[in-house]
Amino acid sequence: MEVSNELVLSMETKLQQTLQPKRYVHTLGVAYLSASLAMCHGVSHQDALIAGLLHDCAKNYPEDTMLSECLRLNLSLSEYEQKIPELIHAPYGAYLAQTEYGILQEDILLAVRNHTLGRPNMTPIEQIVYLADYLEPGRNHPTTPVLDELRKIAFQSLDEATYLVSKNSIHYFETTGKAADPMTYQVYEYYKEKLQKGE
Numbered sequence: 739m740e741v742s743n744e745l746v747l748s749m750e751t752k753l754q755q756t757l758q759p760k761r762y763v764h765t766l767g768v769a770y771l772s773a774s775l776a777m778c779h780g781v782s783h784q785d786a787l788i789a790g791l792l793h794d795c796a797k798n799y800p801e802d803t804m805l806s807e808c809l810r811l812n813l814s815l816s817e818y819e820q821k822i823p824e825l826i827h828a829p830y831g832a833y834l835a836q837t838e839y840g841i842l843q844e845d846i847l848l849a850v851r852n853h854t855l856g857r858p859n860m861t862p863i864e865q866i867v868y869l870a871d872y873l874e875p876g877r878n879h880p881t882t883p884v885l886d887e888l889r890k891i892a893f894q895s896l897d898e899a900t901y902l903v904s905k906n907s908i909h910y911f912e913t914t915g916k917a918a919d920p921m922t923y924q925v926y927e928y929y930k931e932k933l934q935k936g937e
């Protein structure tokens with residue numbers, strides 16, 4: 739999409755008013771890392787910037803409101819998403835990106851929709867926002883000492899980075915005993931096979 743400085747500024751202003759300061763700084767990190775990854779991987783950096791800016795736009799909404807709104811609007815939610823309220827900002831964020839921020843472009847909305855768990859066979863812009871959410875400069879995962887290595891790999895291969903991020907998430911589930919998310923296993927299997935086939 740055509741992105742002017744005015745549009746970026748108006749979105750940033752609205753997000754700054756809506757989100758907690760820490761979340762806003764994270765949002766800027768995701769937006770500009772998404773734009774940088776896009777430049778490297780032949781994706782529109784303007785689309786990636788907007789998707790990154792909006793990926794957490796629903797984050798301040800009360801979780802029970804988002805859940806009831808998603809159900810009322812008939813937005814598709816997995817069973818796991820319904821059980822883990824903090825994940826609902828992704829589908830609800832895609833809805834807000836459309837209704838509050840005027841984004842109509844399907845791949846940008848999908849990138850917002852799938853930024854938390856990913857999915858098999860993501861489009862490049864979905865992979866970029868999924869990875870940028872995990873790897874933006876402010877992120878520090880104590881369970882992932884290889885984060886800097888992953889940051890490098892994300893600029894070389896989106897598929898390899900997606901595979902490694904899903905692998906790390908599985909390791910996290912298994913070492914902390916947190917409820918495992920079936921989608922992360924699907925993402926892991928899909929990208930593992932894709933890399934093995936050398937596609």
Ligand SMILES: [Fe+2]
Binds near residue numbers: 853854
């Ligand atoms: Fe998020």
Ligand SMILES: [Fe+2]
Binds near residue numbers: 764793794
């Ligand atoms: Fe995020």
